[in-house]
Amino acid sequence: DTMINQIAAGEVIERPASVVKELVENALDAGAGRIEVATAGGGLNLIRVIDDGSGIAEDELPLAVARHCTSKLSNDIHDIRSLGFRGEALPSIGAVARLVIRSRVRGAGSGSEIRVDGGSLSGPQPAPANPGTMVEVRDLFFATPARLKFMKGERAETSAVADTVKRIAVAFPQVRFTLTGGERTRLDLPAEAQGPDGMLGRLARVLGSEFAENALAVEAEREGVGLSARISIPSFTRANALHQYAYVNGRPVRDRQVAAAIRAAYADVLPRDRHAVAALFLTLDPALVDVNVHPAKADVRFRDPGLVRGLIIGAIRQSLAEAGI
Ligand code: ADP
Ligand code: MG
Numbered sequence: 001d002t003m004i005n006q007i008a009a010g011e012v013i014e015r016p017a018s019v020v021k022e023l024v025e026n027a028l029d030a031g032a033g034r035i036e037v038a039t040a041g042g043g044l045n046l047i048r049v050i051d052d053g054s055g056i057a058e059d060e061l062p063l064a065v066a067r068h069c070t071s072k073l074s075n076d077i078h079d080i081r082s083l084g085f086r087g088e089a090l091p092s093i094g095a096v097a098r099l100v101i102r103s104r105v106r107g108a109g110s111g112s113e114i115r116v117d118g119g120s121l122s123g124p125q126p127a128p129a130n131p132g133t134m135v136e137v138r139d140l141f142f143a144t145p146a147r148l149k150f151m152k153g154e155r156a157e158t159s160a161v162a163d164t165v166k167r168i169a170v171a172f173p174q175v176r177f178t179l180t181g182g183e184r185t186r187l188d189l190p191a192e193a194q195g196p197d198g199m200l201g202r203l204a205r206v207l208g209s210e211f212a213e214n215a216l217a218v219e220a221e222r223e224g225v226g227l228s229a230r231i232s233i234p235s236f237t238r239a240n241a242l243h244q245y246a247y248v249n250g251r252p253v254r255d256r257q258v259a260a261a262i263r264a265a266y267a268d269v270l271p272r273d274r275h276a277v278a279a280l281f282l283t284l285d286p287a288l289v290d291v292n293v294h295p296a297k298a299d300v301r302f303r304d305p306g307l308v309r310g311l312i313i314g315a316i317r318q319s320l321a322e323a324g325i
Contacts, residue, residue, distance in 0.1 A: 002119030005067060005095030006144055012092045015151060016043025016140060017160035019097075022089035023135050024168050027051035030133065032175060033191065037165055039181035042157030044140050044148070052132040055105035058112035061124040064101065065116050067091045090135075095119045096147070098138040104129040118143040158182035163242070166206045167252040170245050170279055173202035203230060203279055207243060211236060211277050216323050218280075220315035223307060225284045227315050231262075232277040234269045234325060243277040248289055250281075253300045258282075261309045265316035269325055282308065 013019055020037060027035045030053025040046040056064055060071075067087065093099050094116030104111030111129025115122045141148040151157060162185035169177045169189050179187035189205050192198030204212035215230035246258045258280065266276050290301040302308045 002095055005091050005119060012088050013096060013140075015160060016047060016157045017164040019043065019047050019093055019137055019140060020049070020161050021164050021168070022093070023047070023049040023137075024165065026089070026135075027053055027133065028168070028172060028175065030054045032132065034176045035178075037161070037177070037179045037181075039158065039161055039179075042151070042154035042182075043161050044151060044154075044157065045138065047137040047140070047161075048134065050130075050132065050134045052130075055108070055111075055132055056101065056103040057105050057108070058124045058126075061101060061103065061112060061114040062121070065090045065094050065099070065114060065121065091116075093137055093140075094121075096143045097140045098142070100136040100138075101133065102127050102129045102136075103133040104131050106131050155182075158185050161185070162187065167245055170202055170206055171247050171250050171252060173198040200230075207245075207277055207279065215277075216319045218315045218319045220311055220318075222311045222314075223304075224288070225282065225307060225311055227280070227282055227311050229278060229280040229316070231280075231316055231319065233323065234266070234274075234276075234320075237270060237274040237276055239273065239275070241275040244275065245279045247279075247281045248291060248300050249283055249286060251291055253291070255300050257302070257305055257309060258312065261312035262316065264309075265313045265320075269320060280312070 012022070016039065020039070020043065024035055024037065027049060030051060032051035032053035034052045036048075036050040038046070038048045090099070090101070095118070098118070099116040100113060102111060102113035108131075111127055112124045113127035113129070114124040141151075158181065162179060162182065165177060165179050165187060169175070169187070173192035174194055176191040177187060177189040179185065189202065192201040200212050203215075211232060212230070214233055214236055216233060218227060218229035218231055220227045241259055244259060244262055246253050246255060248255075262276055262278055262280070270276065288303040
């Protein structure tokens with residue numbers, strides 16, 4: 001079983017940033033209003049995520065770390081509204097690291113914890129805990145040294161963690177996020193108000209106030225696919241595409257087709273070595289998009305890729321044209 005979990009971990013958990021993504025998504029699924037992420041050694045020594053969400057009851061802690069146990073699966077695999085749905089993350093992490101989950105259900109008098117160390121389980125047992133959940137991951141990949149060799153070094157892993165937190169944070173402006181651990185990657189994102197102002201406030205903190213103040217608004221809809229975006233004017237661009245954030249139904253995605261559409265939209269106004277800054281939100285019927293392609297890569301498969309591409313290019317070009325660009 002540990003072997004199966006280690007193999008699964010190879011799929012879900014590529015690097016510290018993948019652990020952070022899974023733990024933060026779990027916190028959001030638990031309805032957290034505040035999420036604290038701390039790392040040490042690029043996340044290879046320590047990753048700790050604390051939330052003030054629903055918590056996990058003592059008798060459910062063993063289920064949380066059991067393979068394919070999820071409290072979130074709906075009947076229809078295409079109708080995935082919560083972020084997690086596979087029940088793979090925690091058992092996978094427990095197979096390749098030292099995992100501690102300490103939790104207290106909101107309103108409960110006391111808390112409990114469970115430990116999984118390279119696959120072997122101890123607990124649950126009573127433990128002092130604040131309401132919500134703390135998940136601590138130490139010595140990531142100690143149980144799979146071959147994987148450890150692929151890590152890129154502390155700086156690179158730390159900035160991948162920060163990038164992951166920022167991408168998620170933009171999708172949840174009402175949630176307070178903090179990130180500590182790397183010198184240049186500290187984040188403190190206060191909870192923003194609901195609505196467009198809150199979204200702009202969060203974008204200003206994550207992508208910079210200069211971007212938020214000068215960005216052009218894009219709003220469009222075509223055949224049931226909605227697009228809402230903020231895009232940079234051509235004088236505000238970057239040397240790489242790292243500052244393009246894309247979301248499908250509120251889920252951060254890294255998708256080549258979306259990136260290619262943004263590039264095509266700017267083709268006439270930007271040199272090839274410059275990249276727009278953009279935050280782009282697509283909304284569509286969950287049955288028309290598959291976010292299930294790979295557990296970690298955040299690829300998406302649109303039922304009608306041409307429609308989405310045309311929508312993005314058309315809407316961005318229109319906004320640029322209206323701004324006289
Ligand atoms: P999934 O998110 O796909 O369900 P995970 O392995 O990530 O699978 O988590 C397993 C289960 O543990 C979740 O379904 C949820 O019930 C519980 N859980 C995990 N993290 C938290 C958390 N931070 N707060 C409350 N419950 C959690
Ligand atoms: Mg999960």
